[in-house]
């Protein structure tokens with residue numbers, strides 16, 4: 205586990221953000237109150253979460269039991285017998301009360317293209333689309349794939365599914381047609397929602413073309429795509445399949461702007477979201493209606509200290525869990541105004557984020573350490589003359605934030621007056637599980653600090669699984685009690701859910717991350733202990749990249765490891781050997797790189813590809829990735845025991861190949 209650049213021996217140095225004091229009263233008053241609330245959330249979860257669920261959500265039928273099930277059995281359920289609809293909770297109840305309030309501010313790719321959508325308008329759009337989906341024969345429980353750029357219609361699509369009880373699976377529009385096809389096939393979707401093209405950073409992205417490619421190759425009988433509904437975003441010509449493809453605007457024009465709500469049980473699935481694990485194909489993580497919504501809404505309330513009138517800006521893509529929870533469901537469940545950002549942090553120039561904050565008077569701003577590091581590197585001149593005084597809480601997510609980036613974010617963006625929340629969570633946890641609370645938790649740069657309500661983190665010995673009690677311990681991070689927004693299963697593969705999360709350490713949920721608890725009881729996340737690489741906050745599986753490489757006709761074997769990268773956190777180093785009689789040709793490395801882009805998507809492009817004559821293997825033929833990892837991270841002086849290698853001389857050749865003659 206990487207301990208570099210982390211200094212946990214500091215006292216909590218940023219006691220309380222200035223802007224959280226004064227007239228503003230935080231949702232949790234102080235650390236004593238936090239401790240009391242946390243204790244009751246752990247000791248009497250039925251009371252704590254029962255009250256929270258009644259306070260934050262509207263129910264058509266009240267739940268009778270707050271929770272049942274255990275990590276031992278893997279049969280967790282919350283808010284049993286309760287009935288509700290997520291779309292009603294996020295749209296209708298605010299459209300009824302405050303129809304003119306802005307629900308979505310869309311900051312288009314070009315800064316001057318701003319669209320504002322009120323709750324009243326959102327309800328009509330969602331209803332229309334719900335009726336369109338029904339006309340395409342989509343029923344409760346059916347899966348719908350959303351492969352769309354960052355436009356309000358993508359949010360409308362998610363909410364329309366939720367309204368009629370269809371289960372959406374948003375696929376990040378940076379995924380390739382192969383990846384999209386895998387997901388369509390795995391969930392058996394009959395309907396795909398997309399746009400003619402996307403726009404990002406001044407470039408067009410051929411979303412419809414990718415959807416066509418994906419569908420062309422589908423092979424399973426369960427996944428016959430009957431309809432593709434296409435939103436016209438750029439107006440470019442796109443190929444068209446008659447009867448299957450339908451224009452969004454044509455269908456919407458025919459649809460009635462009211463659609464009745466489908467009542468859902470608390471435990472009915474709300475969505476599937478595919479994510480990479482250490483082995484096998486991506487898993488369809490299943491989140492259910494009530495528990496997920498409680499996690500989303502309560503963390504916006506407490507971690508982002510939401511107050512009426514706030515403008516909440518999460519910079520993630522809706523294709524990832526961060527976008528689901530902190531652009532769509534969390535803010536809208538509280539009736540907030542949420543910002544949907546279509547562009548990149550540097551388009552048209554690196555002042556983009558900050559000008560947007562100024563323009564919309566953003567109060568909560570949430571992004572990833574990679575973006576913070578990149579903008580810091582580009583210099584403070586991009587901040588000059590921009591008024592960031594609307595900000596109150598600034599958040600970070602997706603990867604460990606190094607203290608230098610934290611300090612810059614705090615000083616330059618927060619002006620030392622905002623709460624900086626380093627929020628730790630995962631696709632599987634549904635919502636933030638470890639984070640400071642604004643105005644409450646004294647922070648230490650680089651630490652995600654303390655658990656959210658209902659979360660009981662434990663540090664386990666990775667080998668024995670024994671709980672490491674007390675402070676000043678390092679091991680793997682697990683959670684010892686179920687919480688409402690945790691994933692309930694892996695779609696169509698509950699066995700895999702148990703094997704990945706609940707069986708590695710019986711009685712605990714295993715996060716896959718290493719962590720320490722310091723002398724003050726603060727949690728420091730050390731990064732993944734499995735074969736998952738985190739590049740710019742994007743989660744990638746080494747085995748998926750390896751299998752993409754092996755599909756290339758020249759490649760015999762592939763081994764992928766994560767290297768340290770100052771900007772992206774980690775980067776991909778890929779080692780390949782070639783089949784017998786295949787010569788290394790000019791441009792082969794580039795071809796292999798393209799292969800990964802084609803099979804997974806451009807964000808998975810390896811930073812370095814090495815074509816080598818041999819890989820470090822044990823006598824039984826197992827590739828020792830540990831050695832490759834040490835070499836790419838220049839830790840080759842500390843390779844540990846290499847006596848089990850079939851041919852130890854391979855190590856020197858690899859060191860030479862990766863690091864050169866020095």
Ligand code: PRX
Pocket residue numbers: 479525526600601602603604605626627628629630631632652715716717729731732738741742743
């Ligand atoms: O390794 C942890 C890292 O991101 C992983 C989860 O990735 P994903 O499911 O894609 O969700 C990302 C956004 C919630 C975790 O297992 N991670 C996430 N947040 C942090 C983090 N690592 C350190 N500090 C964080 N704040």
